[in-house]
Structures are given as structure tokens and as C-alpha cells.
Amino acid sequence: MGRSPCCEKAHTNKGAWTKEEDQRLIEYIRVHGEGCWRSLPKAAGLLRCGKSCRLRWINYLRPDLKRGNFTPEEDELIIKLHSLLGNKWSLIAGRLPGRTDNEIKNYWNTHIKRKLISRGLNPQTHRPLNENSTHLDFNSPPHDLALPLRKTESIEENNCTSSGTTTDEEQQQQQQQKRKENYGQEKCNQKLNLELSIGVGPTQSELTRASSNFAESKQGVEVHCNYQFLEVKQGVCLCWQLGFQRREELCRNCTQNSAGLFRYCSPLDS
DNA sequence: AACTGCTCCAACCGCCCTAAG
DNA sequence: TCTTAGGGCGGTTGGAGCAGT
Numbered sequence: 158m159g160r161s162p163c164c165e166k167a168h169t170n171k172g173a174w175t176k177e178e179d180q181r182l183i184e185y186i187r188v189h190g191e192g193c194w195r196s197l198p199k200a201a202g203l204l205r206c207g208k209s210c211r212l213r214w215i216n217y218l219r220p221d222l223k224r225g226n227f228t229p230e231e232d233e234l235i236i237k238l239h240s241l242l243g244n245k246w247s248l249i250a251g252r253l254p255g256r257t258d259n260e261i262k263n264y265w266n267t268h269i270k271r272k273l274i275s276r277g278l279n280p281q282t283h284r285p286l287n288e289n290s291t292h293l294d295f296n297s298p299p300h301d302l303a304l305p306l307r308k309t310e311s312i313e314e315n316n317c318t319s320s321g322t323t324t325d326e327e328q329q330q331q332q333q334q335k336r337k338e339n340y341g342q343e344k345c346n347q348k349l350n351l352e353l354s355i356g357v358g359p360t361q362s363e364l365t366r367a368s369s370n371f372a373e374s375k376q377g378v379e380v381h382c383n384y385q386f387l388e389v390k391q392g393v394c395l396c397w398q399l400g401f402q403r404r405e406e407l408c409r410n411c412t413q414n415s416a417g418l419f420r421y422c423s424p425l426d427s
Numbered sequence: 428a429a430c431t432g433c434t435c436c437a438a439c440c441g442c443c444c445t446a447a448g
Numbered sequence: 449t450c451t452t453a454g455g456g457c458g459g460t461t462g463g464a465g466c467a468g469t
Contacts, residue, residue, distance in 0.1 A: 173437075173463090195454060211455075212438065247457060262458075263436050 170204045174213055178203055182210055183218055216259045223255025227264055235261060235269060240283040 170178075185201035191214070194207035203210060227235070231253060238249045246258035246265075253261065270280040279286050 171439075193454085206439090208440095208455080209438075216437075244458065258457075259437075267435055 169198075169206050169209070171209075174205075174217075178205065179213070179218060182214060186214060186218075212259075216257045221255060222257065227256075227268075231256070232269065232272070235265065236273065236283075239265065239269075 181201050181203055185197065185203075189200070194211040197203075197207055197210050198205045201210075205213075234253065235249060238252055242248050244262075246262045250256050250258040250261050265280075273280040273283070274286070277286050278284065
């Protein structure tokens with residue numbers, strides 16, 4: 158049994174919004190406020206999916222949106238935040254008032270990627286393009302790591318292909334693939350208590366202090382973040398947890414603070 | 428003018444998470 | 449504890465607009 162669709166697709170409009178639809182949506186939200194997107198279209202007299210209404214409002218109609226080109230300061234802030242957060246566009250957008258995750262995502266894909274490449278940097282890793290990849294890759298588990306089956310993983314979940322039949326080997330491959338895909342997320346969600354933070358320098362005292370917030374100017378765009386810190390639970394080197402370090406002892410990338418927590422620390426610009 | 432290729436971005440899709448029952 | 453609806457998110461797509469030929 159699959160999930161029921163979010164709306165009756167046969168009776169909804171798709172594609173570009175008309176001015177009339179925009180006006181109806183704006184007017185409805187002005188009177189009733191945001192919320193309950195599923196029932197909104199009917200109440201507002203719109204032949205649209207609730208999700209579509211939400212997207213239209215959040216990405217285009219919201220009155221607090223800042224339209225227009227990104228400033229160089231915003232460019233740099235996005236780059237810095239991406240180097241820390243990866244493709245967490247909503248988190249990045251949260252640091253750029255008036256910008257939406259969709260807008261930033263599009264801008265990243267169309268402008269900033271190229272900008273970084275022209276600087277000789279890999280847009281995903283923020284490291285030099287010609288450098289051998291030795292950084293922490295949160296999306297790939299170590300090759301030799303035996304990954305346990307998740308509790309929620311069922312055979313039914315994995316044994317169907319588009320043709321409807323699979324061999325045992327295919328099933329195993331699919332399960333392994335799925336586990337690999339889940340690995341990075343799982344590491345972050347379950348085993349690591351990651352505290353992302355941006356600081357101003359590499360010293361130990363600053364490491365402690367740097368669990369803090371961004372150093373922001375009045376406009377919230379001037380950010381000093383030459384280093385990235387990832388903090389993990391007591392007594393375990395982060396690199397070991399991720400499988401990049403064979404022994405639990407401290408590796409060269411991690412430092413231990415006074416609370417016994419291990420931090421991964423690497424310069425963003427290196 | 429017509430065609431082609433490229434860029435940009437609004438919108439959609441499908442999955443995941445979470446709160447409520 | 450389990451199920452499900454609803455919201456949120458990241459990845460992808462499609463089409464409008466523009467430049468080059």
C-alpha cells in the first residue's frame with residue numbers, strides 16, 4: 158500500500174502560475190495566514206496542489222523576499238556556508254535574510270559552481286581540483302567497512318526492480334548500495350553528535366570558543382570562517398568513527414578539548 | 428528570419444521526518 | 449508502538465529567453 162497522493166492530480170493545474178492565481182494565494186494568506194497547505198487550495202479556490210501553493214508562496218510571493226542579484230558578500234557567504242554545511246540549502250538560506258533555499262540552490266548551480274571551478278576549487282569539497290581526495294567524505298563509507306542492516310530495512314523494501322524480479326546477488330547489491338547511501342546520513346543522525354560551528358582561528362582556546370555563532374556584521378553578511386570544526390562524542394576520534402583512521406587514537410586532523418570531546422578541524426582555504 | 432545551443436530559474440517529484448491519533 | 453497525514457527538503461526537469469550562426 159503506497160502513500161496517498163498529496164492532491165487529486167487529475168483536477169489540479171500545473172506549470173507556471175498566473176497573476177490571478179498569485180493574487181488569490183496572496184489574498185488568502187493575508188487573511189488566514191500560512192499553514193495547512195493541503196486544504197488551502199480548496200479554501201482559496203485554487204486548482205493547485207497544496208505543495209505547489211507552499212512553494213509558490215515561499216519562493217516567490219512572500220513579502221519579505223529580497224529580489225535581485227546576489228551581492229559579492231552574499232556570494233562569499235554562500236561559499237563559506239556550503240563548505241561547512243554542504244547542500245543543506247535551507248540551512249544556508251536561513252543565514253541569508255530574504256533569500257530562499259531554491260534561489261540559493263539555483264544560484265549555486267548556475268554561478269558559484271563555475272566561480273569555484275575558475276578558482277581551481279572543487280565545488281563539492283572546496284579543495285583544489287588537482288588535489289588527491291583525502292578529506293572526509295560524508296557520503297561514502299570506507300570500502301572495507303562491514304555495514305550492519307538497519308532495523309527498519311526489510312527484504313521487501315529491496316527485492317523489487319522495475320522488472321519485478323531480482324536475483325539474490327542483485328538483492329545483495331541493492332541492499333549494500335542502499336546501506337552505502339544511508340551511511341553518511343546515519344553517521345550524522347545516529348552516531349555523531351555533530352556540532353557545526355564557525356570560528357576565527359585554529360588555536361585551542363579559540364577552538365573552545367568557536368562552538369559559537371557566526372561573526373556577523375550588522376547586515377549579517379560579513380563572516381569570518383577560515384576553519385571548520387566538527388565535534389563528536391567523548392573519547393572517539395571523528396576520523397576513526399568515519400572509518401578514515403584505523404586506530405582510535407587522535408589523528409592529525411582531530412583535537413581534543415577540555416571536555417574530552419574530539420573535534421575535526423581543517424582549514425577551509427587549504 | 429529561422430534555427431540551434433545554451434543559460435537560468437520556477438516548478439515539480441519523490442523521499443524523509445515528525446507529530447498526532 | 450504503530451500508522452498515517454502533512455510539511456519540508458534536495459535533486460531534477462522543462463520551458464522561456466537570449467546569443468550566435
